[in-house]
Amino acid sequence: xxxxxHLTIKAALEGLKKKEFTASELxxxxxxxSESARHLNCYITETFDSARAQAKEADARYxxxxxxxxxxIPIAMKDLFCTEGVQTTAASNIxxxxxPPYESTVSxxxxxxxxxxxxxxxxxxxxxxxxxxxxxxxNVINPWKRKGDNRDLVxxxxxxxxAAAVAAxxxxxxxxxxxGGSIRQPAAFCGIAGIKPTYGRCxxxxxxxxxxxxxxPGSFARTVEDNALLLxxxxxxxxxxxxxVNVPVPxxxxxxxxxxxxxxxxxxxxxxxxxxxxEILALWDKGVEMLKDAGAxxxxxxxxxxxxxxxxxxxxxxxxxxxxxxxxxxxxxGQRSAGExxxxxxxxxxxxxxxxxxxxxxxxxxxxxxxxxxxxYYNQARRVRKLIWQDFIDAYQKCDVLLTPTAPTPAFAIGExxxxxxxxxxxxxFTIPASMAGxxxxxxxxxxxxxGLPLGLQLIGKPFEEETLFKxxxxxxxxxxxxxxxxLLAA
Amino acid sequence: xxxxxxxxxxxxxLARIRVSEEDKExxxxxxxxxxxxxxxxxxxxxxxxxxxTSVVQMKLPMxxxxxxxxxxxxxxxxxxxxxxxxxxxxxxxxE
Numbered sequence: 001x002x003x004x005x006h007l008t009i010k011a012a013l014e015g016l017k018k019k020e021f022t023a024s025e026l027x028x029x030x031x032x033x034s035e036s037a038r039h040l041n042c043y044i045t046e047t048f049d050s051a052r053a054q055a056k057e058a059d060a061r062y063x064x065x066x067x068x069x070x071x072x073i074p075i076a077m078k079d080l081f082c083t084e085g086v087q088t089t090a091a092s093n094i095x096x097x098x099x100p101p102y103e104s105t106v107s108x109x110x111x112x113x114x115x116x117x118x119x120x121x122x123x124x125x126x127x128x129x130x131x132x133x134x135x136x137x138x139n140v141i142n143p144w145k146r147k148g149d150n151r152d153l154v155x156x157x158x159x160x161x162x163a164a165a166v167a168a169x170x171x172x173x174x175x176x177x178x179x180g181g182s183i184r185q186p187a188a189f190c191g192i193a194g195i196k197p198t199y200g201r202c203x204x205x206x207x208x209x210x211x212x213x214x215x216x217p218g219s220f221a222r223t224v225e226d227n228a229l230l231l232x233x234x235x236x237x238x239x240x241x242x243x244x245v246n247v248p249v250p251x252x253x254x255x256x257x258x259x260x261x262x263x264x265x266x267x268x269x270x271x272x273x274x275x276x277x278x279e280i281l282a283l284w285d286k287g288v289e290m291l292k293d294a295g296a297x298x299x300x301x302x303x304x305x306x307x308x309x310x311x312x313x314x315x316x317x318x319x320x321x322x323x324x325x326x327x328x329x330x331x332x333x334g335q336r337s338a339g340e341x342x343x344x345x346x347x348x349x350x351x352x353x354x355x356x357x358x359x360x361x362x363x364x365x366x367x368x369x370x371x372x373x374x375x376x377y378y379n380q381a382r383r384v385r386k387l388i389w390q391d392f393i394d395a396y397q398k399c400d401v402l403l404t405p406t407a408p409t410p411a412f413a414i415g416e417x418x419x420x421x422x423x424x425x426x427x428x429x430f431t432i433p434a435s436m437a438g439x440x441x442x443x444x445x446x447x448x449x450x451x452g453l454p455l456g457l458q459l460i461g462k463p464f465e466e467e468t469l470f471k472x473x474x475x476x477x478x479x480x481x482x483x484x485x486x487x488l489l490a491a
Numbered sequence: 492x493x494x495x496x497x498x499x500x501x502x503x504x505l506a507r508i509r510v511s512e513e514d515k516e517x518x519x520x521x522x523x524x525x526x527x528x529x530x531x532x533x534x535x536x537x538x539x540x541x542x543x544t545s546v547v548q549m550k551l552p553m554x555x556x557x558x559x560x561x562x563x564x565x566x567x568x569x570x571x572x573x574x575x576x577x578x579x580x581x582x583x584x585x586e
Binding site: 314333359436 | 498499502503505506507508509510518521522524525528529531532533535537540541542543544546547548549551552554563566567569570572573579581583584
């Protein structure tokens with residue numbers, strides 16, 4: 001029998017139903033695997049004891065024939081989701097020790113469907129980063145390594161712990177959040193699949209806020225269909241989030257395996273940007289052929305404002321971050337560093353509580369929102385954002401889904417790309433446009449680089465048409481037959 | 492446009508983040524770099540384009556203005572660095 005940790009969620013659910021193994025065995029196998037992979041630093045807080053207890057409850061339900069839809073499946077919960085009674089840090093010192101008295105809507109829904117959290121997954125501090133090297137709880141290490149090179153690689157970010165955990169087979173799936181690529185880029189770096197649904201599809205209630213007009217919860221898993229199972233559990237209208245949209249949540253798994261004959265796949269010419277790795281461009285061409293062979297119709301489309309997306313993002317996201325993070329004042333929750341008076345207490349608390357990248361973004365956000373610059377920077381960025389959004393709407397007149405690379409390079413070594421913040425920002429060049437427009441995006445692993453690292457492609461869909469993404473993503477997955485294992489597991 | 496040391500000091504004050512003299516220098520360079528990047532946006536013709544406020548094409552829902560939650564002061568206070576008699580405690584703000 002395949003090792004329990006290598007099963008897909010779908011196969012594990014079948015095994016549990018047929019009583020081939022118990023949820024306790026499944027969770028136990030993942031705890032053992034987690035313990036031997038601790039050097040990857042995937043979890044900030046492990047919740048193995050409660051996972052064991054929940055597995056017992058799941059087993060009782062299976063025995064009674066009353067199993068929940070995803071009963072007994074061990075997952076990793078990004079430490080940006082508030083979990084009642086379990087420390088939630090956003091990977092920041094300012095929230096060290098914070099124990100939420102309430103549960104985020106998404107994690108609550110997943111729990112209600114029987115999913116078992118193995119722990120709170122590490123991330124870039126406040127989800128700001130593309131390499132999981134800004135966490136106050138240490139770097140996450142990618143389970144993949146370059147051939148003949150023992151250097152530790154980054155898992156991508158911000159949801160680096162989530163992606164690394166799923167790739168290292170210490171969790172069957174994971175939650176993530178995506179503001180500018182924080183699900184799709186780490187999925188590509190770790191050789192797994194992930195989806196950022198349409199903005200408004202999943203509730204943001206109880207998710208530590210970074211940039212509220214962009215933040216969106218989503219999932220990671222090793223297959224497209226497993227993501228479909230997770231997203232169905234996570235998605236849905238929530239009156240506690242005023243931007244959550246009240247539309248029915250379809251059975252995404254049913255879309256996996258559907259024919260893509262006649263599906264119009266758009267290839268945006270502006271994504272052929274300078275500096276993109278040649279292997280990734282070649283893989284993109286291969287992906288186009290794969291979808292064509294599966295019956296899709298390929299059309300060239302234009303998204304003319306793509307070249308401004310990154311710049312737009314680095315005005316809007318810091319602006320919203322400076323506003324959202326104003327709440328960390330050392331008064332109501334989180335760490336406090338005392339000062340002579342209240343103002344000094346605020347200033348010391350925030351100076352010591354926030355890391356460098358977070359402070360940088362708060363400061364730039366404060367600048368672009370300050371009197372005299374608001375219109376020139378912030379409003380201009382929001383106008384350009386409208387044009388980016390319009391580009392997608394126009395492109396969707398000609399196609400149903402877009403195919404692009406996910407990231408401009410494979411995973412890089414810890415310490416690379418840190419010379420200046422702007423080099424790091426370029427990592428999200430292909431994922432940010434869809435974020436700016438609120439469109440759903442999915443990352444699918446498609447191949448390996450010459451030095452043995454996973455490479456992924458991105459599918460971008462129409463608002464609330466995640467089913468098309470699942471259909472196309474599944475077809476791409478079938479054609480790509482990506483089955484390589486990270487070096488961590490190949491031995 | 493670049494950000495100098497004094498400007499860093501000013502925005503750090505607005506953002507309520509203490510920044511050392513030495514860090515001001517470094518930050519001035521880094522923030523100027525980011526600003527130089529986003530300056531590209533000025534080249535885009537946005538005449539007649541309304542700023543996008545939400546990607547969700549809907550009106551924000553209204554609800555009745557009634558109390559739906561509350562009565563949990565212990566829970567609200569449980570994460571406070573300092574609290575007393577049901578209040579958050581802060582350094583003295585009035586003389």
